[in-house]
Amino acid sequence: MxxxxxxxxxxxxxxxxxxxxxxxxxxxxxxxxxxxxxxxxxxxxxxxxxxxxxxxxxxxxxxxxxxxxxxxxxxxSLWWPGDLQMRKAMLALIGHNDHLFKYHLDRYKYPQRFGIEDTREYWLQGGGFLAGLEARLQRSPFLFGPEASLADVAIFPFVRQFAAVDRAAFDALPYPHLHRWLRDWLDSSLFxxxxxxxxxxxxxxxxxxxx
Ligand SMILES: N[C@@H](CCC(=O)N[C@@H](CS)C(=O)NCC(=O)O)C(=O)O
The missing domain is CATH 3.40.30.10 (Glutaredoxin)
Structure with a gap:
């Protein structure tokens, strides 16, 4: 291959x-x-x-x-769950990441490419997606339960990019579970x-x- x-x-x-x-x-x-x-x-x-x-x-x-x-x-198991509902939910969250979150991330990260002067709207919209991740991570260590799944690995690189644009602003978000999740992925031997x-x-x- x-x-x-x-x-x-x-x-x-x-x-x-x-x-x-x-x-x-x-x-x-x-x-x-x-x-x-x-x-x-x-x-x-x-x-x-x-x-x-x-x-x-x-x-x-x-x-x-x-x-x-x-x-x-x-x-x-969770990487590719046998449960059809869980699989659909994972693919839906990844789809949200790849389309909406990525759209806001690009405009927040590269405003000059899009002729944008004020990135606040994109920061807020992206933050809305992050709030949803935080709610999931409050319930379990990973997005879909106790183990890493397809969704965690698919979404992590984009959250990493979003966080890196303004690290202090990201760190100030009241999302302790998301911060822990991102830190763990960044520190992982896999990464x-x-x-x-x-x-x-x-x-x-x-x-x-x-x-
Ligand atoms: N939907 C594609 C998107 C891949 C993509 O857009 N990759 C970017 C780099 S991050 C790319 O190759 N862009 C082509 C270019 O910049 O010329 C996938 O998931 O593989």
Missing amino acids: ILYSFRRCPYAMRARMALLDAGVCCELREVLLSAKPQAMLDASPKGTVPVLCLPDGRVLDESLDIMCRVAQEHRE ASCMQRHVPWQPGDAPVYLC
């Missing part, structure tokens, strides 16, 4: 964390978004990372598809492994593995 990835991309991060956690070893090709390798574009012309090329020639070019496949095939630095891949390079 080959994974095209970009270290700082939150979508690529969650795919790498899922692969690492499941113990699935694959070749890791670090990509420069400004100079995407032709081999990656041949596999997935839409040109976003992550892209996972499977040995049978199939290509997964959506991070959630990569995570779901890994969770289904290599993990049990440390997924954030190792690699030089961008070029054809002919010796393979580097994500293991």
Whole structure:
């Protein structure tokens, strides 16, 4: 398997964390978004990372598809719950993250890209999503119960980005459970492994593995 990835991309991060956690070893090709390798574009012309090329020639070019496949095939219980209602609820929360929260995060983090002068509205809207996470984390250590799930790993990289825009403002939010949850993920060995630095891949390079 080959994974095209970009270290700082939150979508690529969650795919790498899922692969690492499941113990699935694959070749890791670090990509420069400004100079995407032709081999990656041949596999997935839409040109976003992550892209996972499977040995049978199939290509997964959506991070959630990569995570779901890994969770289904290599993990049990909460990662990919047998309970259909729980699975639907997890995918709904991830969908909310990927669409609404990401929308507000982008505008809060990069106001100049969107011609925005006052980011307060986006901070508040993003904060609304965080309040929902806090309510869940008050009830259990992870978003869907006592163990880490697909949803925790899918959402964590985006909360990390939101927190990093103005760390003091984030730390001042009255969300102690969310702060603990984020800190635990940031301190985890899984995150440390997924954030190792690699030089961008070029054809002919010796393979580097994500293991
Ligand atoms: N829906 C995609 C989104 C992936 C995505 O947007 N990745 C960004 C980097 S974080 C990207 O590759 N953008 C292309 C570019 O900047 O040229 C997924 O979940 O995999």
